Amino acid sequence: MNTIDVTPELDRRFRDAALREGLVDVAYDLADTPIGTLLVAATERGLCRIGFDPDRTLDELGPSFGTRVLRVPGRLDETRRELDEYFAGSRQAFDLPLDLRVTSFQHAVLDELAHVPFGRLETYAALARRVGKPRAARAVGMVMNRNPIPIVLPCHRIVGSDGSLTGYGGGLERKEALLRLEGSRL
Numbered sequence: 395m396n397t398i399d400v401t402p403e404l405d406r407r408f409r410d411a412a413l414r415e416g417l418v419d420v421a422y423d424l425a426d427t428p429i430g431t432l433l434v435a436a437t438e439r440g441l442c443r444i445g446f447d448p449d450r451t452l453d454e455l456g457p458s459f460g461t462r463v464l465r466v467p468g469r470l471d472e473t474r475r476e477l478d479e480y481f482a483g484s485r486q487a488f489d490l491p492l493d494l495r496v497t498s499f500q501h502a503v504l505d506e507l508a509h510v511p512f513g514r515l516e517t518y519a520a521l522a523r524r525v526g527k528p529r530a531a532r533a534v535g536m537v538m539n540r541n542p543i544p545i546v547l548p549c550h551r552i553v554g555s556d557g558s559l560t561g562y563g564g565g566l567e568r569k570e571a572l573l574r575l576e577g578s579r580l
Contacts, residue, residue: 409466419460421469424448428481429568434473440491441473444543446564458495477545481575486512488546496542503537510551513576517555539563545572
């Protein structure tokens with residue numbers, strides 16, 4: 395049986411053509427960062443996932459967004475550039491279109507979360523009050539735990555009522571590293 399060697403250039407052209415022809419539901423790539431390798435993924439509508447565990451995140455993309463999932467690095471260039479700028483200390487806010495497929499409550503919480511400024515800490519209870527649900531601090535915590543786009547939607551800036559660093563989907567060591575990067579008082 396004859397085999398065909400696929401050059402990196404041919405592979406790139408194939409992936410770009412699939413994206414151009416609308417044959418990709420989700421494009422993804424990996425981003426090397428100071429807190430580890432992240433999987434970043436986007437649909438035509440915008441960034442849909444940042445995952446601390448690339449294998450697990452990749453497995454979740456198909457059921458959430460469609461089965462045509464393909465690594466297309468060029469589609470995530472802007473996301474990687476903004477993440478690089480953030481980790482280099484030259485970006486304090488992200489300017490990326492997002493594709494959030496969440497409940498209305500989750501959407502309200504994530505919208506408010508996006509307004510927590512760089513370097514500032516907010517509590518779960520304060521965030522709950524800002525979305526008009528002052529008794530929903532635990533529910534807000536669950537939204538933070540399931541945040542599909544951490545870092546860009548800065549759930550690492552949310553702390554317990556006593557200022558303690560509570561859970562973080564990427565692990566407390568990453569949360570602490572992100573807060574240190576932003577100059578937050580811990």
